[in-house]
Amino acid sequence: MSRGYALAVTLLFGAAVLSPLFRSPPRDSYPLSNYPMFSDRLESVNDVRTAVGLGPDGERELLSPRLIGGSDEVMMAVQTVGDAVRAGTTAELCHTIASRVARAGYPLAVVEVVTERHDSVHYFRGRDLPLATEVHARCEVPS
Amino acid sequence: MRRGLRWFEPAPARRLGLLRVLIGSAAVVYVAVRARHLASFGTFDAGRFDPVGPVGLLDTPLPAWLVGALVLAALAAGVAFVAGWRFRVSGPLFALLLLWVTAYRNSWGLVLHTENLMVLHVMVLALAPSADAHAVDARAGRRRGPGGVHETYNWPVRVLALVAVLAYFVSGWAKVRNGGWDWVTGDVLRNQIANDNLRKLLAGDFYSPLGGWLTRYGWLFPPMALATQVVELGAPLALLGRRIGQAWAGAAWLFHAGIVALMMIVFPYQLLGVAFAPFFRVEVGYDRVVRRLAAWRGRPPVPVASGP
Numbered sequence: 001m002s003r004g005y006a007l008a009v010t011l012l013f014g015a016a017v018l019s020p021l022f023r024s025p026p027r028d029s030y031p032l033s034n035y036p037m038f039s040d041r042l043e044s045v046n047d048v049r050t051a052v053g054l055g056p057d058g059e060r061e062l063l064s065p066r067l068i069g070g071s072d073e074v075m076m077a078v079q080t081v082g083d084a085v086r087a088g089t090t091a092e093l094c095h096t097i098a099s100r101v102a103r104a105g106y107p108l109a110v111v112e113v114v115t116e117r118h119d120s121v122h123y124f125r126g127r128d129l130p131l132a133t134e135v136h137a138r139c140e141v142p143s
Numbered sequence: 144m145r146r147g148l149r150w151f152e153p154a155p156a157r158r159l160g161l162l163r164v165l166i167g168s169a170a171v172v173y174v175a176v177r178a179r180h181l182a183s184f185g186t187f188d189a190g191r192f193d194p195v196g197p198v199g200l201l202d203t204p205l206p207a208w209l210v211g212a213l214v215l216a217a218l219a220a221g222v223a224f225v226a227g228w229r230f231r232v233s234g235p236l237f238a239l240l241l242l243w244v245t246a247y248r249n250s251w252g253l254v255l256h257t258e259n260l261m262v263l264h265v266m267v268l269a270l271a272p273s274a275d276a277h278a279v280d281a282r283a284g285r286r287r288g289p290g291g292v293h294e295t296y297n298w299p300v301r302v303l304a305l306v307a308v309l310a311y312f313v314s315g316w317a318k319v320r321n322g323g324w325d326w327v328t329g330d331v332l333r334n335q336i337a338n339d340n341l342r343k344l345l346a347g348d349f350y351s352p353l354g355g356w357l358t359r360y361g362w363l364f365p366p367m368a369l370a371t372q373v374v375e376l377g378a379p380l381a382l383l384g385r386r387i388g389q390a391w392a393g394a395a396w397l398f399h400a401g402i403v404a405l406m407m408i409v410f411p412y413q414l415l416g417v418a419f420a421p422f423f424r425v426e427v428g429y430d431r432v433v434r435r436l437a438a439w440r441g442r443p444p445v446p447v448a449s450g451p
Contacts, residue, residue, distance in 0.1 A: 001272060001288060003151065006298040009270050010150070013302055017263065017309040021316060030196040030249045031242065031259040035314035039321040042334040050345045062347040071183065074348035079253045083191070116345065120337035124355035 044121040045131065049081040051097050053108035053141075061108060067100045081113060090137035098141045106141075113137040148382050154297035156290055157426040159268075160276030162300065164225055165425065166264045169417045170241055171221035173261065178214050181244050185210030187251055195254055196246040210247065217244050224265070227278020231287070234269035241265055261412040263306045264421075271299030303421035304388065308378035311395065315375025327372055333364040339406050354405035367401070374398045381422065392419035 020026075020034035028036050051068045053061040069077030084093040090113040098111045116130040174181065185207030192204045205213075217240035223233035245258045272287035272295060274280040281290070288295040318326045325331055337358040343350035357363055374394050381391035399413045412418045 038335045039317040041322045064347040120341040
């Protein structure tokens with residue numbers, strides 16, 4: 001293989017990996033990423049969109065990513081709830097999650113799709129109650 | 144380029160061949176372990192389809208059977224890639240299939256970043272004479288290069304290293320561009336770690352209790368952020384020499400170990416060390432292992448040729 005070929009492959013891959021730097025506006029893709037994760041200027045107070053279960057006596061239970069988003073990936077679960085809130089389809093999502101909870105046999109009575117506002121730094125200091133909670137949808141778990 | 148970046152120094156075909164086996168094996172194991180998960184995207188709601196990369200060629204999702212078939216095809220091509228069998232075909236074929244199945248997995252509204260470097264490395268190997276040693280093709284006399292020790296086996300290894308360091312550089316630059324220098328001096332990293340762990344905790348996933356606990360101590364985070372940026376923005380310096388490259392590889396590995404400890408985010412390709420193998424003379428390590436195994440079995444070691 002010639003040096004010309006070697007340089008062409010070198011330039012091709014070098015330019016490709018650097019190309020996301022020049023996307024305007026910045027946009028993530030695959031496999032050529034601008035690696036936006038953890039780069040935003042975040043404050044400690046943030047909204048977390050998720051779904052929770054309530055037991056027969058009203059006790060609150062966290063649901064797994066599989067119950068919320070249909071896969072084991074937590075980011076997919078978070079994305080699923082976020083998409084539903086934006087699209088106004090939280091009622092449908094709530095019923096989907098409730099059906100998964102019923103199929104899995106968990107002793108829960110109600111599912112809520114919520115946005116909770118937390119101060120994440122304070123949370124890990126023991127102040128774990130949300131600063132605010134907005135319930136987008138509430139549905140019963142089918143028996 | 145020859146003196147500064149050592150692109151055209153002679154190197155043994157074995158180094159490139161072993162990197163093919165190592166990187167290819169990591170990719171095949173990834174596809175095998177994640178096969179069900181990768182195939183499950185064939186049944187996702189079409190309304191969530193948001194294609195990225197090469198999947199952008201599609202307007203609508205593929206039928207479920209085809210998604211599963213492509214995962215199986217990637218697995219089969221990957222085995223041929225690792226074996227170095229008919230590499231002129233199996234090399235590019237595996238690279239394309241691996242790119243496709245991982246891009247398809249990322250085409251549902253959420254782009255993850257744990258496989259990018261592995262896929263790019265497989266693509267580089269597919270375009271190089273990577274099956275001229277430790278390969279079925281080499282044994283059958285189907286070499287693409289001269290064999291032995293030659294510059295044609297060095298530049299692909301340097302491109303593997305180049306791709307790795309540039310990916311880290313882009314990641315570091317994104318932090319400066321989006322977070323400003325506050326990313327290093329302020330509370331940005333602490334807030335990122337606290338938020339990430341809290342989001343996982345509230346979604347019922349594993350999180351890092353250590354990362355959550357450490358967010359109480361704000362003074363820890365600016366030095367961590369500075370170390371992160373030294374590893375990421377300083378990555379291109381790793382191309383300047385073997386020792387500095389190996390030192391950077393060690394620092395980058397520690398960086399990923401820290402990410403696991405503080406955020407419970409696992410980058411398997413990096414944590415297994417495979418991503419950083421191009422910075423090392425892997426054939427030397429391989430020979431050492433073979434000699435020790437031979438000694439352990441009570442057999443004389445097999446003499447092997449080694450390059451610079």
